[in-house]
Amino acid sequence: xxxxxxxxxxxxxxxxxxxxxxxxxxxxxxxxxxxxxxxxxxxxxxxxxxxxxxxxxxxxxxxxxxxxxxxxxxxxxxxx
Amino acid sequence: xxxxxxxxxxxxxxxxxxxxxxxxxxxxxxxxxxxxxxxxxxxxxxxxxxxxxxxxxxxxxxxxxxxxxxxxxxxxxxxxxxxxxxxxxxxxxxxxxxxxxxxxxxxxxxxxxxxxxxxxxxxxxxxxxxxxxxxxxxxxxxxxxxxxxxxxxxxxxxxxxxxxxxxxxxxxxxxxxxxxxxxxxxxxxxxxxxxxxxxxxxxxxxxxxxxxxxxxxxxxxxxxxxxxxxxxxxxxxxxxxxxxxxxxxxxxxxxxxxxxxxxxxxxxxxxxxxxxxxxxxxxxxx
Amino acid sequence: xxxxxxxxxxxxxxxxxxxxxxxxxxxxxxxxxxxxxxxxxxxxxxxxxxxxxxxxxxxxxxxxxxxxxxxxxxxxxxxxxxxxxxxxxxxxxxxxxxxxxxxxxxxxxxxxxxxxxxxxxxxxxxxxxxxxxxxxxxxxxxxxxxxxxxxxxxxxxxxxxxxxxxxxxxxxxxxxxxxxxxxxxxxxxxxxxxxxxxxxxxxxxxxxxxxxxxxxxxxxxxxxxxxxxxxxxxxxxxxxxxxxxxxxxxxxxxxxxxxxxxxxxxxxxxxxxxxxxxxxxxxxxxxxxxxxxxxxxxxxxxxxxxxxxxxxxx
Numbered sequence: 001x002x003x004x005x006x007x008x009x010x011x012x013x014x015x016x017x018x019x020x021x022x023x024x025x026x027x028x029x030x031x032x033x034x035x036x037x038x039x040x041x042x043x044x045x046x047x048x049x050x051x052x053x054x055x056x057x058x059x060x061x062x063x064x065x066x067x068x069x070x071x072x073x074x075x076x077x078x079x080x
Numbered sequence: 081x082x083x084x085x086x087x088x089x090x091x092x093x094x095x096x097x098x099x100x101x102x103x104x105x106x107x108x109x110x111x112x113x114x115x116x117x118x119x120x121x122x123x124x125x126x127x128x129x130x131x132x133x134x135x136x137x138x139x140x141x142x143x144x145x146x147x148x149x150x151x152x153x154x155x156x157x158x159x160x161x162x163x164x165x166x167x168x169x170x171x172x173x174x175x176x177x178x179x180x181x182x183x184x185x186x187x188x189x190x191x192x193x194x195x196x197x198x199x200x201x202x203x204x205x206x207x208x209x210x211x212x213x214x215x216x217x218x219x220x221x222x223x224x225x226x227x228x229x230x231x232x233x234x235x236x237x238x239x240x241x242x243x244x245x246x247x248x249x250x251x252x253x254x255x256x257x258x259x260x261x262x263x264x265x266x267x268x269x270x271x272x273x274x275x276x277x278x279x280x281x282x283x284x285x286x287x288x289x290x291x292x293x294x295x296x297x298x299x300x301x302x303x304x305x306x307x308x309x310x311x312x313x314x315x316x317x318x319x320x321x322x323x324x325x326x327x328x329x330x331x332x333x334x335x336x337x338x339x340x341x342x343x344x345x346x347x348x349x350x351x352x353x354x355x356x357x358x359x360x361x362x363x364x365x366x
Numbered sequence: 367x368x369x370x371x372x373x374x375x376x377x378x379x380x381x382x383x384x385x386x387x388x389x390x391x392x393x394x395x396x397x398x399x400x401x402x403x404x405x406x407x408x409x410x411x412x413x414x415x416x417x418x419x420x421x422x423x424x425x426x427x428x429x430x431x432x433x434x435x436x437x438x439x440x441x442x443x444x445x446x447x448x449x450x451x452x453x454x455x456x457x458x459x460x461x462x463x464x465x466x467x468x469x470x471x472x473x474x475x476x477x478x479x480x481x482x483x484x485x486x487x488x489x490x491x492x493x494x495x496x497x498x499x500x501x502x503x504x505x506x507x508x509x510x511x512x513x514x515x516x517x518x519x520x521x522x523x524x525x526x527x528x529x530x531x532x533x534x535x536x537x538x539x540x541x542x543x544x545x546x547x548x549x550x551x552x553x554x555x556x557x558x559x560x561x562x563x564x565x566x567x568x569x570x571x572x573x574x575x576x577x578x579x580x581x582x583x584x585x586x587x588x589x590x591x592x593x594x595x596x597x598x599x600x601x602x603x604x605x606x607x608x609x610x611x612x613x614x615x616x617x618x619x620x621x622x623x624x625x626x627x628x629x630x631x632x633x634x635x636x637x638x639x640x641x642x643x644x645x646x647x648x649x650x651x652x653x654x655x656x657x658x659x660x661x662x663x664x665x666x667x668x669x670x671x672x673x674x675x676x677x678x679x680x
Contacts, residue, residue, distance in 0.1 A: 004184050004185075004186065007186055008186075011663075012663070015656070015659065015660060015663070018656060019656070019660070021437075022440070022444075022653065022656065025437060025440050025441055025444050026444040029441070039437070091482070094477060094480060094481060095481070097477055098477055098478065098481060098488060101474055101477070102488065102491050102492070104549070105491060105492060105494065105495060105549065105552075105553060106491055106494065108503065108506065108507060108510060108549065109494055109495070109498070109503070111506075111510065111517060112503070112506045115509070123515070124515055125515065126514050126515050126520075127520050127523075128515060128516075128517050128520050165404075168400075169400040169401040169404060170401060172397045172398070172400060172401065173397060173398040173400070173401035173402070175397060176393075176394040176395075176397035176398045177398070179394070180390055180391075180393075180394035180397075182394045182395060182397075182398055185671070187398070187402070189667050189671075191401075191405060192662065192666065192667060192670065193659060193662050193663065193667075194405055194409045196606060196658045196659070196661070196662035196666065197409065197655060197658065198609070198610045198631065198651075198654050198655065198658055199610070199612075200610070200612060200631040200634050200635060200651065200654070201413075201416065201634075201651035201652075201654050201655045202409065202412040202413065202416065202651075203635075204416060204419070204638045204639075204644055204647055204648055204651060205411075205412035205413070205415035205416045205419070205648075206412055207638075207639065208415065208419075208644070209411075209412065209415065234408055235408075237404060237408075238404055238405065238408040238409060241401055241404060241405060242405070245401060246670075270393050295497060298499070299498070299499030299500075299501070299502070300499075301499060301500065301501035301612075301613045301616070301617075302612055302613065302616075305501075305616070306635070306639060315502070316499050316501040316502055317501075319501070319502055319505055320501075320505070320617075328508070328509075330509050330515070333505060333506065333509070334506065334509075337502045337503065337505065337506050340499070340502055341497065341498045341499070341502060341503070344497040344498065344499075345494055345497045345498070347497065348493050348494070348496060348497035349490055349493070352489060352490060352493060355493055355496070355557060356557055356558050356561040359496070359554060359557070359558065359603075360558060360599060360600075360603065360673075361670060363599060363669075363670050363673035364558055364561055364562065364596055364599065364673070
């Protein structure tokens with residue numbers, strides 16, 4: 001994964017984290033008895049989603065790179 | 081497009097519709113200009129009067145009693161200063177983005193996202209910050225504070241830079257690289273190449289960007305409304321001062337609006353060819 | 367200048383390497399420094415400030431910024447009905463204004479594109495509203511909308527149509543703002559759609575004509591698919607602008623009557639600078655910013671990237 005891709009995915013992951021926080025405060029928190037419990041659960045959920053997004057982007061980038069390398073190798077062998 | 085055989089009837093219908101559309105678009109502006117020449121007693125009448133003896137009373141009122149030239153002077157100073165700053169900083173940066181692709185597109189898109197900032201979101205911090213800097217000696221000296229021109233110049237520079245950079249990048253991309261290469265090989269330094277080869281070639285694009293920026297600054301309302309009260313107010317805020325206890329003085333309002341709108345219209349007509357390009361951040365090169 | 371450039375490149379390679387005092391990389395960074403300093407300082411600093419205030423108690427009528435209150439401001443704003451109402455007004459305005467502008471603008475573009483003569487003058491007249499400030503012409507539109515002296519109601523009266531109280535009626539006021547916006551921005555859509563139409567290649571259309579395809583089919587299978595990127599760009603640009611609606615509301619209605627035309631930006635302004643609750647206003651600003659950031663990242667950036675790569679290839 002190049003720096004450029006990591007930057008992109010990281011930025012989007014941060015946006016996802018913030019989005020989850022906003023949605024949680026607006027929609028979900030009212031179903032919790034205690035506010036502090038809600039905040040903890042909220043952070044866990046938000047971090048999990050953001051991390052999942054980032055890891056998925058990473059594995060995709062890695063797979064794409066592997067595919068590109070395989071293609072180049074195939075072309076080289078053909079040329080030989 | 082297709083040149084199908086067209087009957088006279090469809091052509092007549094087409095031009096009829098076009099005239100209707102143009103009437104809708106032009107009429108409010110035309111009525112504004114017409115109203116500005118009406119004698120005061122003919123402005124607030126029902127039904128509206130279409131025939132009257134034109135006078136300059138409204139202009140006299142706007143300029144002498146409402147001191148409208150003062151707002152124009154402010155606007156001119158603030159817009160021109162911001163435009164110069166935007167064009168200089170923007171052209172340097174845009175050239176760098178167009179030729180060297182600094183930051184691999186990421187910086188360019190970060191810049192775009194600041195253009196998407198709703199102005200209202202940064203206006204509260206600006207208000208608080210300028211309120212504080214205006215009280216310091218340095219801030220007062222530089223004119224950076226509430227109701228001082230520096231505050232608006234900073235805001236306008238900041239808010240027009242992203243647009244200017246994007247538009248200028250599209251103009252720099254149109255210049256063939258070969259010229260710069262050969263100038264470099266002739267032994268000119270990078271700075272000289274910029275000054276003597278690139279900028280002269282990009283002059284039309286730079287001028288267009290400058291005019292767009294000037295129009296945006298000239299027409300800006302939100303910052304001017306919130307960050308100024310009296311001494312640094314621009315025309316868009318100045319027109320608001322025509323609200324009086326007796327109601328709105330429509331004649332002078334029309335005169336002031338006409339004065340402030342006509343120069344920008346002249347600019348727009350001059351650069352019609354580049355309108356589409358400018359309005360789409362350089363994306364559509366129509 | 368022009369003489370020296372005509373010298374073949376191979377003969378003059380040496381001096382260039384000698385005069386290069388700086389690498390391309392450093393030179394390119396130096397060039398963007400002034401602009402980046404301005405943007406970083408005057409965009410990110412206020413943002414950080416707004417973010418800071420959104421976590422504090424900040425009632426300006428009681429002096430300086432107060433203590434940290436965690437996420438409380440966010441909870442309060444999210445539970446604030448007036449806030450959601452202003453969001454609703456903004457959405458209603460955006461959807462109706464942008465839809466009208468797109469439909470009318472595209473129709474006008476087709477109308478003008480088919481015209482044989484006078485395109486130049488038509489275009490010149492069309493750009494005029496774009497040169498005007500919404501704050502100035504918007505103010506004058508109040509005169510047009512006036513129930514007593516206004517021209518619009520005068521014409522409606524001539525046609526024996528009802529003469530509504532454009533800016534004073536609860537059910538109509540927002541539509542009056544929409545109408546003003548449509549007046550100012552339909553030419554924008556029409557102009558860009560027209561540029562897109564005129565840039566279309568001729569060959570496919572000639573081929574379609576030889577095949578005897580119907581006008582409707584040509585539109586559906588050729589014209590609109592080829593225009594789509596341009597139209598989508600216009601749509602996104604207009605939407606982003608409409609969501610930030612402030613000027614027109616400020617001069618036409620000031621949010622009234624009641625709060626029926628209070629857009630999100632206007633409510634934010636009123637909360638921060640009329641009621642001086644900087645904390646709630648900053649929180650709304652953060653919400654707003656987040657929405658715009660997501661929109662520009664997922665809608666605008668890919669679009670502009672697509673256009674700019676196509677241009678640099680072509």
